[in-house]
Amino acid sequence: MKQDSSYLQCCKECNSVIKIANSDQNHTAYCPNCDEILQQGSSWSLTRCTILAIAILILLPFGLSFPLMNIDLLGVPIYASVWGGVWKMATSGYAITAFMVLFCSVIMPVAFASLVVLIALQRLIKQRPHYSLLLLSKAQQWVMLDVYLVALGVAAFKVREYAQLHFDIYLSAFLITAVSMTLLFIKIDLKRMWQEFYPEYHNVSPDCSSDVQLCSVCEYTFAEQIMDKKGQLRCPRCESNLSVSEKVKLQRVWATLIAGTIMMIPANILPISSTLFAGSISADSLISGVMLFIDMGSYAVAAIVFIASIFVPFSKVAIIFYLLLAIRYRWKHNIHRQLKLLHYVHFVGRWSMLDLFVLALMMSLVERGQIISFSVGGAAVFFGSAVFLTMISSSNLDAKMLWDIHKEKK
Structure with missing residues (x-):
């Protein structure tokens, strides 16, 4: 048999x-x-993923610290890099905003690739990577090199009206790193790693x-x-607490969503950047920045900035509110449409960081004390906080709560 x-x-x-x-x-x-x-x-084997992660770690110092592009201002070249933008923003009095950019563009990419290499080393020394696998599963959504790559294009369009722009050879290192990181996301299989080590x-x-x-x-x-000793159900393999009630999960979603919504009010009212050029100061909010690109004739860039900075944050908040109300009042709506909305929220939330990445690049390119000066506005820290809070909110929203309502209907 x-x-x-x-x-x-x-x-x-x-x-x-x-x-x-x-x-x-x-x-x-x-x-x-x-x-x-x-x-x-x-999916790829751990060996192939490790080789790709090592290549990423080799290229990251070149892609993050070396110049990506430069402008020629009165014969003086000014260079922009990922690390240079973060440092300039931090030393200019915008430490919190600088840390948000640093966290998503430097710390988490390095941490993600390093964790893959660490897991491979732990396999060599016959050690189980319990905490490494847990950290790896949490780190992926905060790696935003692909978003930073789009921010480079937006910053290039924004700067070209002030000075001649050139791209440096090290941009290729950043481009290869961003593409390799995306490929690593697609090919790595954490579930298979858990099965291999346990x-x-x-x-x-x-x-x-x-x-x-x-x-x-x-x-x-x-x-x-x-x-466990407290009577909480634990996963036999990773020992995670599985006794968190649906009520507690919903409280987390509501708390972070309300906080993020409050942050969005000053983020859209206050100026997010200001530019001093030829003696005149121009302060731009999120919507006025979009209008600036439209006036320049850069309709594609204006559409990208509008979608990432205005449409995505507001639509994300509206969708999460709707899904929470659907769970609260047991609305028996089409489950597949609700899941599409939830997947949309999970996918697009990180792209709202585009504006902060553009600000960091502008801070690196346009230095103070020259004919042209650029500074970050008060809305930046509120906007970054709103992005972080809404990402945490959507990650705590469990699709099984929606399916429970659907199964009641059936």
Whole structure:
């Protein structure tokens, strides 16, 4: 009699229990209920991901500290780099805003690639990377080199009206690093890493008669019940606390969303930047910055800035509010449309950091004390805080709460 090689897997989005064939690990398995990926078939091995991470770490010093572009102002070349913009912003009295830019463009990219290399080293010395895997799963959403790459183009269009602009050869290092980091995001499979380092935690057999549960952190489907001394349910593999109630999760979402919404008021009222040119000062808010690009005839850039700085933040807040109200009042709306809205929120939230990256580049290019001077406005710190808070809010919004309402309807 042929042994059944299939196993049970809980979907992290709709919480359905799906039977998956274990015959070929190179195929991608999808949930038939919500199309969520249950098994990633196109992922790379840890060795290949480590090689790519090492290449990223080699290129990062060139891409972050060396000049990406420069302007010629009265015969004097002025260079702009990622680190130079952060340093200029911090030393000019905008330390909090500078730290936000530093965190997303320097600290987290270095940390993410370093964690991949660290996990490979831990495998060599036969050590289990428990905390490394947990940190790696949290770090990915805060790596924003792709957003910074778009910010380079926006800053280039903004500066060219004041001086002649040139791109440096080190821009290629930053471009290759950003593309490589995106490829690493696509090809790395944390679930498979957990299985490789913790092989004693087997998949649940289809013959299992107990109720199965899913750990949302390491995506381990298990049937056993493990309680700590406080009576809280723990994941057998990563030991994460799984007893956080739905009420507490919703309180976290409401708290961060309300705080982020409050931050958006001064972020849109106060000027986000000011420019001194030929003796006249021009203070720009988010919307006036968009109008400036329209007046310059740069409609594509104006559209990018409008979408990233105004449309995305407001639409994100509106969608999260709607989903929270749908959960609170048990609105039985189309579940697939609600999930599309939730996926939209998860995807676009990070792109709102575009404005802060542009400010950092402008601070690096346009120095004070010359004919032209650029400074950050009071709205920057509020805008950055709103972006961070709404990202935290959306990450705490659980899709299973929406599916519970849908299952009640059915």
